[in-house]
Amino acid sequence: MSAVVDRGVGKTTLTVTPEQMAQAEAVDPEGLQSLVPAELARILSTVVQIVADGGTVTIGAMPEELTTTSAADLLGVSRPTLMKLIREGRIPAHKVGTHTRLGASDVLAFRDRKREQQRAALQDLRDFEESEGLEY
Template sequence: MTNAASALAPETYEAADDDGIARVHDFLAAHETTGRNAPVPRYLLAGAEPGDQVELPEEVFSVLRQVVEAMQRGLSVTISPVAQTLTTQQAAELLGVSRPTLIKFLDEGRIPFERVGSHRRITLSDLLEFRRFRREQQYAALSVLSDELDEDAPVDEVLGELKAARRAVAAQRRGGVGTR
Protein backbone atom coordinates (compact mmCIF):
# COMPACT_ATOMS: atom_id res chain seq x y z
CA MET A 1 0.00 0.00 0.00
CA THR A 2 1.39 3.43 -0.91
CA ASN A 3 1.61 6.34 1.53
CA ALA A 4 -1.27 8.10 -0.24
CA ALA A 5 -3.44 5.00 -0.04
CA SER A 6 -2.66 4.40 3.62
CA ALA A 7 -3.44 8.05 4.40
CA LEU A 8 -6.99 7.48 3.09
CA ALA A 9 -7.67 4.28 5.01
CA PRO A 10 -10.05 4.47 7.98
CA GLU A 11 -7.99 5.07 11.11
CA THR A 12 -8.93 5.26 14.78
CA TYR A 13 -7.02 7.54 17.14
CA GLU A 14 -7.07 7.29 20.92
CA ALA A 15 -6.83 10.26 23.26
CA ALA A 16 -3.33 9.45 24.55
CA ASP A 17 -1.72 12.89 25.18
CA ASP A 18 -4.18 14.25 27.75
CA ASP A 19 -2.12 17.40 28.46
CA GLY A 20 -1.66 18.22 24.78
CA ILE A 21 -5.34 17.64 23.98
CA ALA A 22 -6.35 19.74 27.00
CA ARG A 23 -4.16 22.65 25.85
CA VAL A 24 -5.61 22.60 22.34
CA HIS A 25 -9.15 22.24 23.71
CA ASP A 26 -8.69 25.14 26.16
CA PHE A 27 -7.15 27.32 23.44
CA LEU A 28 -10.04 26.69 21.05
CA ALA A 29 -12.68 27.07 23.78
CA ALA A 30 -11.16 30.36 25.00
CA HIS A 31 -11.18 31.83 21.51
CA GLU A 32 -14.79 30.80 20.93
CA THR A 33 -15.95 32.00 24.35
CA THR A 34 -14.32 35.43 24.13
CA GLY A 35 -15.38 35.98 20.55
CA ARG A 36 -11.78 36.57 19.52
CA ASN A 37 -12.36 34.57 16.38
CA ALA A 38 -14.85 37.12 14.99
CA PRO A 39 -15.47 38.10 12.26
CA VAL A 40 -13.51 35.42 10.36
CA PRO A 41 -11.63 32.71 12.26
CA ARG A 42 -8.15 31.95 10.90
CA TYR A 43 -6.11 29.06 12.15
CA LEU A 44 -2.62 28.18 11.00
CA LEU A 45 -0.66 24.97 10.89
CA ALA A 46 2.97 25.79 11.62
CA GLY A 47 6.07 23.82 10.69
CA ALA A 48 9.38 23.68 12.57
CA GLU A 49 10.94 26.58 10.65
CA PRO A 50 9.96 30.25 11.15
CA GLY A 51 7.45 31.31 8.50
CA ASP A 52 6.68 27.68 7.61
CA GLN A 53 2.91 27.80 7.97
CA VAL A 54 -0.32 27.32 6.10
CA GLU A 55 -3.83 28.54 6.88
CA LEU A 56 -6.31 25.76 7.67
CA PRO A 57 -9.50 25.83 5.56
CA GLU A 58 -12.73 26.09 7.54
CA GLU A 59 -13.62 22.45 6.82
CA VAL A 60 -10.26 21.21 8.16
CA PHE A 61 -10.60 23.36 11.26
CA SER A 62 -14.12 22.02 11.85
CA VAL A 63 -12.82 18.44 11.71
CA LEU A 64 -9.95 19.34 14.04
CA ARG A 65 -12.40 20.95 16.48
CA GLN A 66 -14.59 17.83 16.57
CA VAL A 67 -11.58 15.55 17.00
CA VAL A 68 -10.23 17.62 19.90
CA GLU A 69 -13.66 17.81 21.56
CA ALA A 70 -14.09 14.03 21.38
CA MET A 71 -10.57 13.33 22.64
CA GLN A 72 -11.05 15.83 25.47
CA ARG A 73 -13.99 13.68 26.57
CA GLY A 74 -11.78 10.59 26.49
CA LEU A 75 -13.31 9.19 23.32
CA SER A 76 -11.45 7.60 20.43
CA VAL A 77 -11.93 9.09 16.98
CA THR A 78 -12.17 7.30 13.64
CA ILE A 79 -11.47 9.18 10.44
CA SER A 80 -12.98 7.39 7.46
CA PRO A 81 -12.67 8.89 3.97
CA VAL A 82 -15.85 8.85 1.90
CA ALA A 83 -16.12 9.45 -1.85
CA GLN A 84 -18.17 12.38 -3.12
CA THR A 85 -20.43 9.95 -4.98
CA LEU A 86 -21.75 6.97 -3.06
CA THR A 87 -23.19 3.59 -3.92
CA THR A 88 -26.55 2.70 -2.41
CA GLN A 89 -24.82 0.43 0.12
CA GLN A 90 -22.43 3.20 1.21
CA ALA A 91 -25.30 5.68 1.47
CA ALA A 92 -27.40 3.24 3.51
CA GLU A 93 -24.50 2.66 5.92
CA LEU A 94 -23.95 6.41 6.32
CA LEU A 95 -27.64 6.91 7.16
CA GLY A 96 -27.76 3.86 9.40
CA VAL A 97 -30.59 2.26 7.44
CA SER A 98 -30.90 -0.89 5.37
CA ARG A 99 -30.22 -0.77 1.64
CA PRO A 100 -33.89 -1.55 0.83
CA THR A 101 -34.97 1.40 3.01
CA LEU A 102 -32.55 3.67 1.17
CA ILE A 103 -33.86 2.42 -2.19
CA LYS A 104 -37.37 3.27 -0.99
CA PHE A 105 -36.22 6.84 -0.15
CA LEU A 106 -34.69 7.13 -3.62
CA ASP A 107 -37.77 5.77 -5.39
CA GLU A 108 -40.01 8.17 -3.41
CA GLY A 109 -37.86 11.09 -4.58
CA ARG A 110 -36.74 11.97 -1.06
CA ILE A 111 -33.06 11.79 -2.07
CA PRO A 112 -31.82 12.82 -5.52
CA PHE A 113 -29.68 10.30 -7.38
CA GLU A 114 -28.24 9.53 -10.78
CA ARG A 115 -28.21 6.28 -12.68
CA VAL A 116 -24.90 5.00 -13.97
CA GLY A 117 -25.93 2.09 -16.13
CA SER A 118 -28.21 0.08 -13.88
CA HIS A 119 -26.65 1.42 -10.66
CA ARG A 120 -27.87 4.33 -8.58
CA ARG A 121 -25.32 6.89 -7.35
CA ILE A 122 -25.98 9.47 -4.63
CA THR A 123 -23.88 12.58 -4.06
CA LEU A 124 -22.54 12.95 -0.56
CA SER A 125 -23.91 16.50 -0.25
CA ASP A 126 -27.45 15.37 -1.16
CA LEU A 127 -27.24 12.51 1.33
CA LEU A 128 -25.96 14.75 4.14
CA GLU A 129 -28.74 17.27 3.42
CA PHE A 130 -31.33 14.47 3.62
CA ARG A 131 -29.81 13.25 6.90
CA ARG A 132 -29.90 16.77 8.37
CA PHE A 133 -33.53 17.26 7.28
CA ARG A 134 -34.54 13.83 8.61
CA ARG A 135 -32.92 14.54 11.99
CA GLU A 136 -34.71 17.88 12.21
CA GLN A 137 -38.03 16.10 11.60
CA GLN A 138 -37.21 13.48 14.25
CA TYR A 139 -36.24 16.11 16.82
CA ALA A 140 -39.40 18.09 16.07
CA ALA A 141 -41.52 14.97 16.56
CA LEU A 142 -39.78 14.23 19.86
CA SER A 143 -40.27 17.82 20.98
CA VAL A 144 -44.00 17.66 20.25
CA LEU A 145 -44.20 14.33 22.05
CA SER A 146 -42.38 15.61 25.12
CA ASP A 147 -44.67 18.66 25.25
CA GLU A 148 -47.73 16.39 25.17
CA LEU A 149 -46.60 13.93 27.85
CA ASP A 150 -48.07 14.27 31.31
CA GLU A 151 -45.17 13.89 33.76
CA ASP A 152 -47.51 12.70 36.51
CA ALA A 153 -49.10 9.98 34.37
CA PRO A 154 -48.48 6.32 35.24
CA VAL A 155 -45.54 4.70 33.42
CA ASP A 156 -47.80 2.30 31.48
CA GLU A 157 -49.82 5.21 30.15
CA VAL A 158 -46.67 7.12 29.12
CA LEU A 159 -45.29 4.02 27.36
CA GLY A 160 -48.56 3.64 25.49
CA GLU A 161 -48.38 7.26 24.36
CA LEU A 162 -44.76 6.77 23.26
CA LYS A 163 -45.69 3.70 21.20
CA ALA A 164 -48.59 5.56 19.59
CA ALA A 165 -46.32 8.49 18.76
CA ARG A 166 -43.72 6.17 17.23
CA ARG A 167 -46.39 4.55 15.09
CA ALA A 168 -47.56 8.00 13.97
CA VAL A 169 -44.03 9.05 13.00
CA ALA A 170 -43.51 5.76 11.14
CA ALA A 171 -46.80 6.21 9.29
CA GLN A 172 -45.80 9.76 8.39
CA ARG A 173 -42.48 8.51 7.01
CA ARG A 174 -44.32 5.93 4.92
CA GLY A 175 -46.53 8.68 3.57
CA GLY A 176 -49.57 7.48 5.44
CA VAL A 177 -51.74 9.41 7.84
CA GLY A 178 -52.75 8.70 11.42
CA THR A 179 -52.02 5.84 13.78
CA ARG A 180 -53.33 2.36 14.39
Protein backbone atom coordinates in the same frame (compact mmCIF):
# COMPACT_ATOMS: atom_id res chain seq x y z
CA MET B 1 5.43 13.62 25.27
CA SER B 2 3.47 12.44 22.21
CA ALA B 3 0.13 10.81 21.68
CA VAL B 4 0.02 7.05 21.32
CA VAL B 5 -1.26 5.95 17.93
CA ASP B 6 -2.34 2.32 17.62
CA ARG B 7 -2.95 1.30 14.02
CA GLY B 8 -5.14 -1.78 14.31
CA VAL B 9 -6.91 -3.63 11.54
CA GLY B 10 -9.30 -1.19 9.91
CA LYS B 11 -8.95 1.50 12.56
CA THR B 12 -6.52 3.83 14.24
CA THR B 13 -6.80 4.67 17.91
CA LEU B 14 -5.29 7.84 19.33
CA THR B 15 -4.66 7.91 23.07
CA VAL B 16 -3.66 11.16 24.75
CA THR B 17 -2.35 11.96 28.20
CA PRO B 18 -4.07 14.34 30.66
CA GLU B 19 -1.38 16.94 29.88
CA GLN B 20 -2.16 16.69 26.19
CA MET B 21 -5.86 17.04 26.93
CA ALA B 22 -5.13 20.28 28.79
CA GLN B 23 -3.16 21.51 25.78
CA ALA B 24 -6.02 20.55 23.47
CA GLU B 25 -8.46 22.59 25.52
CA ALA B 26 -6.19 25.62 25.10
CA VAL B 27 -6.25 25.60 21.28
CA ASP B 28 -7.29 28.97 19.90
CA PRO B 29 -9.62 28.44 16.89
CA GLU B 30 -8.98 31.95 15.54
CA GLY B 31 -5.21 31.44 15.67
CA LEU B 32 -5.62 28.09 13.96
CA GLN B 33 -7.59 29.73 11.14
CA SER B 34 -4.56 31.84 10.30
CA LEU B 35 -2.61 28.64 9.59
CA VAL B 36 -5.17 26.52 7.73
CA PRO B 37 -8.38 27.14 5.76
CA ALA B 38 -11.37 28.16 7.90
CA GLU B 39 -13.35 24.95 7.29
CA LEU B 40 -10.38 22.76 8.24
CA ALA B 41 -9.75 24.92 11.31
CA ARG B 42 -13.38 24.43 12.37
CA ILE B 43 -13.07 20.66 11.95
CA LEU B 44 -9.76 20.49 13.80
CA SER B 45 -11.09 22.64 16.64
CA THR B 46 -14.10 20.35 16.98
CA VAL B 47 -11.90 17.24 16.99
CA VAL B 48 -9.57 18.77 19.57
CA GLN B 49 -12.50 19.71 21.83
CA ILE B 50 -14.03 16.23 21.62
CA VAL B 51 -10.69 14.61 22.44
CA ALA B 52 -10.13 17.12 25.26
CA ASP B 53 -13.52 16.15 26.71
CA GLY B 54 -12.43 12.49 26.66
CA GLY B 55 -14.48 11.56 23.60
CA THR B 56 -13.61 9.46 20.60
CA VAL B 57 -13.33 10.75 17.04
CA THR B 58 -13.44 8.58 13.96
CA ILE B 59 -12.23 10.13 10.74
CA GLY B 60 -12.87 8.49 7.41
CA ALA B 61 -13.02 9.31 3.75
CA MET B 62 -16.19 9.22 1.73
CA PRO B 63 -16.39 9.26 -2.05
CA GLU B 64 -18.49 11.91 -3.78
CA GLU B 65 -20.78 9.21 -5.18
CA LEU B 66 -22.17 6.30 -3.20
CA THR B 67 -23.58 2.96 -4.25
CA THR B 68 -27.07 2.13 -3.06
CA THR B 69 -25.63 -0.41 -0.63
CA SER B 70 -23.23 2.05 1.01
CA ALA B 71 -25.88 4.80 1.07
CA ALA B 72 -28.37 2.43 2.72
CA ASP B 73 -25.76 1.47 5.32
CA LEU B 74 -25.03 5.14 6.02
CA LEU B 75 -28.73 5.87 6.48
CA GLY B 76 -29.38 2.75 8.55
CA VAL B 77 -32.07 1.49 6.19
CA SER B 78 -32.35 -1.52 3.92
CA ARG B 79 -31.45 -1.21 0.26
CA PRO B 80 -35.09 -1.81 -0.82
CA THR B 81 -36.20 1.01 1.50
CA LEU B 82 -33.58 3.30 -0.02
CA MET B 83 -34.76 2.40 -3.53
CA LYS B 84 -38.32 3.28 -2.46
CA LEU B 85 -37.13 6.68 -1.19
CA ILE B 86 -35.39 7.26 -4.53
CA ARG B 87 -38.52 6.30 -6.52
CA GLU B 88 -40.62 8.64 -4.36
CA GLY B 89 -38.17 11.46 -5.10
CA ARG B 90 -37.31 11.94 -1.43
CA ILE B 91 -33.61 11.51 -2.13
CA PRO B 92 -31.95 12.33 -5.47
CA ALA B 93 -30.05 9.68 -7.43
CA HIS B 94 -28.81 9.11 -10.95
CA LYS B 95 -27.92 6.17 -13.15
CA VAL B 96 -24.42 5.20 -14.20
CA GLY B 97 -25.14 2.58 -16.82
CA THR B 98 -27.54 0.23 -15.07
CA HIS B 99 -26.35 1.14 -11.58
CA THR B 100 -27.95 3.73 -9.30
CA ARG B 101 -25.62 6.21 -7.63
CA LEU B 102 -26.27 8.86 -5.00
CA GLY B 103 -24.32 11.98 -4.15
CA ALA B 104 -22.70 11.70 -0.72
CA SER B 105 -23.81 15.24 0.12
CA ASP B 106 -27.41 14.35 -0.79
CA VAL B 107 -27.32 11.26 1.43
CA LEU B 108 -25.83 13.20 4.35
CA ALA B 109 -28.37 16.01 3.91
CA PHE B 110 -31.23 13.47 3.91
CA ARG B 111 -29.80 11.85 7.06
CA ASP B 112 -29.56 15.24 8.77
CA ARG B 113 -33.17 16.11 7.82
CA LYS B 114 -34.41 12.77 9.16
CA ARG B 115 -32.51 13.25 12.42
CA GLU B 116 -33.97 16.73 12.84
CA GLN B 117 -37.48 15.36 12.23
CA GLN B 118 -36.85 12.64 14.81
CA ARG B 119 -35.59 15.17 17.36
CA ALA B 120 -38.63 17.37 16.77
CA ALA B 121 -40.98 14.39 17.19
CA LEU B 122 -39.24 13.40 20.42
CA GLN B 123 -39.49 16.96 21.74
CA ASP B 124 -43.21 17.00 20.85
CA LEU B 125 -43.64 13.77 22.80
CA ARG B 126 -41.78 15.20 25.79
CA ASP B 127 -43.90 18.36 25.68
CA PHE B 128 -47.08 16.26 25.54
CA GLU B 129 -45.99 14.09 28.47
CA GLU B 130 -45.13 17.19 30.49
CA SER B 131 -48.47 18.87 29.70
CA GLU B 132 -50.33 15.72 30.73
CA GLY B 133 -48.28 15.28 33.90
CA LEU B 134 -46.97 11.91 32.82
CA GLU B 135 -43.71 10.71 34.33
CA TYR B 136 -41.75 7.52 33.72
